[in-house]
Amino acid sequence: xxxxxxxxxxTLRDGEQVPGAKLNMYEKVEVAKQLKKLQVDIIEAGFPxxxxxxxxxxxxxxxxxxxxxxxxxxxLARAVKSDIxxxxxxxxxxxxxLIHIVLGTSDIHVEKKFGKSxxxxxxxxxxxxxxxxxxxxxxxxSTEDASRAEFEYLWSTIEAVVKAGAxxxxxxxxxxxxxxxxxxxxxxxxxxxxKNLDDKVLLSVHCHNDLGMATANTLAAVKNGADKIEVTxxxxxxxxxxxxxxxxxxxxxxxxxxxxxVTNINTKEIMNTSRLVSNFMGLDVxxxxxxxxxxxxxxxxxxxQDGLLKSRDAYEIISPSDVGLDDMELVLTAxxxxxxxxxxxxxxxxxxxxxxDFEGVFTKFLEIADTKKEVYNHDLYILVENYxxxxxxxxxxxxxxxxxxxxxxFQAIINSTFPSASVKLSKGNESITHSAxxxxxxxxxxxxxxxxxxxxxxxxxxxxxSVSRGKEAFGKVKIKVSHKGxxxxxxxxxxxxxxASVLAYINAVNSVVVDSL
Ligand code: KIV
Ligand code: ZN
Numbered sequence: 001x002x003x004x005x006x007x008x009x010x011t012l013r014d015g016e017q018v019p020g021a022k023l024n025m026y027e028k029v030e031v032a033k034q035l036k037k038l039q040v041d042i043i044e045a046g047f048p049x050x051x052x053x054x055x056x057x058x059x060x061x062x063x064x065x066x067x068x069x070x071x072x073x074x075x076l077a078r079a080v081k082s083d084i085x086x087x088x089x090x091x092x093x094x095x096x097x098l099i100h101i102v103l104g105t106s107d108i109h110v111e112k113k114f115g116k117s118x119x120x121x122x123x124x125x126x127x128x129x130x131x132x133x134x135x136x137x138x139x140x141x142s143t144e145d146a147s148r149a150e151f152e153y154l155w156s157t158i159e160a161v162v163k164a165g166a167x168x169x170x171x172x173x174x175x176x177x178x179x180x181x182x183x184x185x186x187x188x189x190x191x192x193x194x195k196n197l198d199d200k201v202l203l204s205v206h207c208h209n210d211l212g213m214a215t216a217n218t219l220a221a222v223k224n225g226a227d228k229i230e231v232t233x234x235x236x237x238x239x240x241x242x243x244x245x246x247x248x249x250x251x252x253x254x255x256x257x258x259x260x261x262v263t264n265i266n267t268k269e270i271m272n273t274s275r276l277v278s279n280f281m282g283l284d285v286x287x288x289x290x291x292x293x294x295x296x297x298x299x300x301x302x303x304x305q306d307g308l309l310k311s312r313d314a315y316e317i318i319s320p321s322d323v324g325l326d327d328m329e330l331v332l333t334a335x336x337x338x339x340x341x342x343x344x345x346x347x348x349x350x351x352x353x354x355x356x357d358f359e360g361v362f363t364k365f366l367e368i369a370d371t372k373k374e375v376y377n378h379d380l381y382i383l384v385e386n387y388x389x390x391x392x393x394x395x396x397x398x399x400x401x402x403x404x405x406x407x408x409x410f411q412a413i414i415n416s417t418f419p420s421a422s423v424k425l426s427k428g429n430e431s432i433t434h435s436a437x438x439x440x441x442x443x444x445x446x447x448x449x450x451x452x453x454x455x456x457x458x459x460x461x462x463x464x465x466s467v468s469r470g471k472e473a474f475g476k477v478k479i480k481v482s483h484k485g486x487x488x489x490x491x492x493x494x495x496x497x498x499x500a501s502v503l504a505y506i507n508a509v510n511s512v513v514v515d516s517l
Contacts, residue, residue: 003261005252006228007245008042008204009035011277012061013076014242015232016046021281025057032065034276038269040245041228042072044100048086049077058090066094074098074140079128088135098138098168101128105154106145122157126164133165140168142206147173147183155193162194168202168228169194173217176210176240183207184220191225206230207243214243215290219251222261233277234285234292246270246291246323254318271324275461284463291323294489298329302337305330309343326486332376334369341365348377348514350384361387374491378404378510400517402428404510405453412441412498423448423502442501449502453509456482461489464497475500479508488512 012028012035015021023031028045035043043065048055058075066073073094077083079101091097103125104113110121125141132139141161146154158169171190173183183205191203205221205228207214218229235244249265256262274292278285287294297320299305307314308328320328330340341362345351352358364383369375381400408424408431421444422435434451438444442462450457461478472493480487488511492503 002256003227005222005226005261005263006041006202006204007249007263007265008044008074008228008230009038009040009232009245010044010206010230010242011035011232011236011245013044013046014206014230014237015277015281017238018236018241018281018283021236021283023057023280025053025060027280028057029060029064031277031280032061034269034273035233036065036068036071037266038273039264039266040071041264042074042098044074044076044230045091047076048090049083055086055090058087059093062091062094062097066091066096068095072096072098072138074100076100076102077128077132079103079124081128081131084128084132084135088132092136096138097136098140099132099136100140100142100170101125101132102142102144102172103128104145105143105149105157107150108148109145118153122153122160125157126160129161129164129166137167139166140170140204141166142170142172144172145174146171147178147186148175151186151189155190158190158194159197162198162201166201168204170204170206170228170230171221171226172206172230173208173214174206176208176214178207178217179211179213180216180220183217184224187221187226188224195225202227204228204230208238209235209240209242212240214241215247215251218243218248219259222248222252222259233273234283234289236277236281236283244290244292246274250291250318250323253322267322268324279461284465291318297325297327298331300331300333300335302335302340305340305343306337309339331374332365332369332380333374334366336369338362344377344380345384348380350380352384357387357391360391373493376490376507376511377514378507381514399428403513403517405449405506405513407499407502407506410445410448410498410502412445414441419444421445421448423452425449425452425506441498445498445502446505449505449509453513455509455512457509457512458482460487462501464501471495473497473500475502475504477501477504477508479505479512481512486515 032043045058045061046054048058062073073091075087075091077087087099110118129139194203203226205226207217231245232242233245235241249263252259252261285292304315385401405425405427408426410423412421418437419441420437424433432452434448436444436447438447458480460480463476465474472495474493476491478487478489488508490504490507492500494500
């Protein structure tokens with residue numbers, strides 16, 4: 001029998017503590033709605049005593065998202081009456097409200113932060129729980145900095161607050177100091193005593209990633225009896241962040257033989273949630289981030305692409321569709337081997353019948369890949385056509401390149417009143433020019449290109465960044481044809497940031513065109 005692990009999401013509280021990541025009320029409610037779709041069990045919506053804005057946002061989440069049997073809404077309070085009142089007032093309209101109280105337990109916190117005796121701090125915690133219980137039946141107590149606390153004092157605190165009515169005990173590794181073996185053992189000992197004291201009280205963990213071990217520590221805790229995990233989307237949070245929801249959930253699912261535990265998470269909503277949080281908070285996801293990074297399901301080495309094409313399980317432990325992605329991505333680069341290029345050509349109906357011709361096409365492919373970094377399907381059409389034109393033989397799909405757009409020239413006018421742009425593209429033998437205004441120069445450029453292509457496109461993501469320390473800018477866009485499900489991601493580099501942005505958009509538009517051929 002699999003154990004059920006409750007997922008407590010603190011993206012809107014610990015995650016929001018990331019500098020610059022503060023959300024407005026609308027954004028908070030949208031993220032909370034998405035967390036509900038993801039089927040988290042508990043949403044920590046904020047820290048209402050911190051500001052009137054946060055109080056109102058938590059209240060809105062309780063009203064709009066908390067009207068269901070399947071979700072608990074909570075918010076954080078220090079162990080003081082005014083904080084507990086603020087939490088109560090903001091979450092009370094939810095169907096299942098919970099008060100979350102935090103108070104330090106390590107000697108460092110007790111002596112240096114509070115300047116009090118251990119007994120005094122313990123009593124403050126007990127009084128806070130007793131007060132919270134007069135307001136709501138469900139109260140979580142977080143023993144802050146538990147991983148650095150003296151064990152017997154930590155246990156005395158837990159015993160006392162459980163006797164005062166706490167229904168969940170949360171054990172935080174507040175500064176990410178713990179290591180898996182030690183944290184697992186701590187949870188094992190606490191769980192043993194807690195279940196003897198009151199087996200209805202849940203044991204929870206909350207880990208930080210300062211040593212890169214938040215996921216490992218959380219999993220060690222689950223293995224040792226934790227009933228509930230505290231996590232954030234993309235692992236965002238204070239300093240190096242919190243445990244990433246997607247990592248623990250997918251580890252439990254993929255290695256259920258080791259953990260024998262399940263969550264209620266709808267894993268197909270993981271990517272949607274990750275992107276929404278990243279966009280609203282303006283926090284890019286590291287490209288190689290486990291599960292939600294851009295490259296997590298992209299394969300570029302020739303050896304791997306060859307193996308995957310023979311049998312996917314050679315290099316794939318999670319099906320991309322399980323986290324809400326369309327499919328794995330075989331990125332064509334200079335390191336892709338013949339097998340991957342053949343596969344791409346076959347899918348496009350471009351595979352030369354003659355092996356000698358394929359070798360010629362492959363040599364050309366490598367030349368383009370060396371200059372372009374990533375080769376797209378429209379590049380393959382052009383490449384194959386040019387090859388056949390040069391060698392005087394026909395190919396099955398001729399004159400496809402006339403459908404693709406190429407940049408001839410562009411101009412962007414940057415000013416605060418009327419940002420505008422003109423773009424000249426070629427399509428086959430045609431040259432088309434269009435001008436547009438926009439909310440900024442990139443918006444104006446994209447509007448002009450969209451008008452030239454006559455497609456109804458939605459820009460889902462746009463990003464410009466530097467390529468390591470060089471002078472090149474790296475543009476990345478994600479677009480969608482309005483009213484259609486599929487989205488297209490494309491990239492481009494150039495020393496001019498506007499040109500990198502334009503080329504990335506044209507690459508994406510050409511990917512749309514390829515699909516319509
Ligand atoms: O890291 C921490 O200790 C916290 C508590 C409020 C749980 O965020
Ligand atoms: Zn924390």
